[in-house]
Amino acid sequence: MKNEINTPNDYLKQLPEDRKEAIIKLRGIIKECFKDDVEEVISYGMLSYVVPYRIYPKGYHVNKQPLPFISIASQKNHIAFYHMGIYMIPDVLSWFVNEYPKYVSTKLDMGKGCIRFKNSKNIPFGLIKQLCNKINVYNYVRKYEKMI
Numbered sequence: 231m232k233n234e235i236n237t238p239n240d241y242l243k244q245l246p247e248d249r250k251e252a253i254i255k256l257r258g259i260i261k262e263c264f265k266d267d268v269e270e271v272i273s274y275g276m277l278s279y280v281v282p283y284r285i286y287p288k289g290y291h292v293n294k295q296p297l298p299f300i301s302i303a304s305q306k307n308h309i310a311f312y313h314m315g316i317y318m319i320p321d322v323l324s325w326f327v328n329e330y331p332k333y334v335s336t337k338l339d340m341g342k343g344c345i346r347f348k349n350s351k352n353i354p355f356g357l358i359k360q361l362c363n364k365i366n367v368y369n370y371v372r373k374y375e376k377m378i
Contacts, residue, residue, distance in 0.1 A: 238270050241277055252350035253277070256311060258301050259355060263362035268299055276303035276310075277306045286371050291343045291378050299370060300362070308339070308346040311358065315365035317343030318373050324365050326357070 235241050238257075245253055260268065260279050268279040275294070280296035283289065289299045300311040316323050329337045333354035339346040347353045 235272055235275060238271055238272060238277055241272060244274075249350060250351055252309055252347075253302055253304060255355055256353070256358065258310075259359045259362060260300055260302075263359065265368060267295060267367040271296070273298065274323055276301045276312075276365070281371060285367060295373060297371065299367065305346075308348045309353065311345045311347070312343055312354075313345070313365075313374070314343050315370045316361065318370070319365060319378060325364070326361055329357055329360070330354065340368055341345055354360060363364065 231256055235244060242250065242254065242257075245337055246372065257270075257277060261270070264279065267281075269282045271278050271280055273280065277293075278301040279299050281299055282296060286297050288297075301327065303309075303310040303312070316326055327338060333356065334352050335351070336352050
């Protein structure tokens, strides 16, 4: 992204056309699944969904900003979907890895909490929605508290 991005709408306006539809769809899934339990912000230059202070007043232990939960980014060669819960809960990670081939024929490209999609046509939106429904914000905060 070349221009200043301060709001989610700024982010969406500057997306390349070939990525816009997929990112808007991912955004819609997150908003549908978490409603008022997350706050949409721009963090680290991407769309991020954080746990609001009214739910978790302590914030992220590293910088006291709201606790990060999920982010979406249009990177140079892929769309990235970051989910901190999948990184922290091994059973959910295992479930996701086993389910992925049922939805997409391409190999899963994944880091610890980052799922990369080189082709937006291969994003398994239904599986992403299931993932979002597996970990609610309150369970995520409890797991986070145990880990720090």
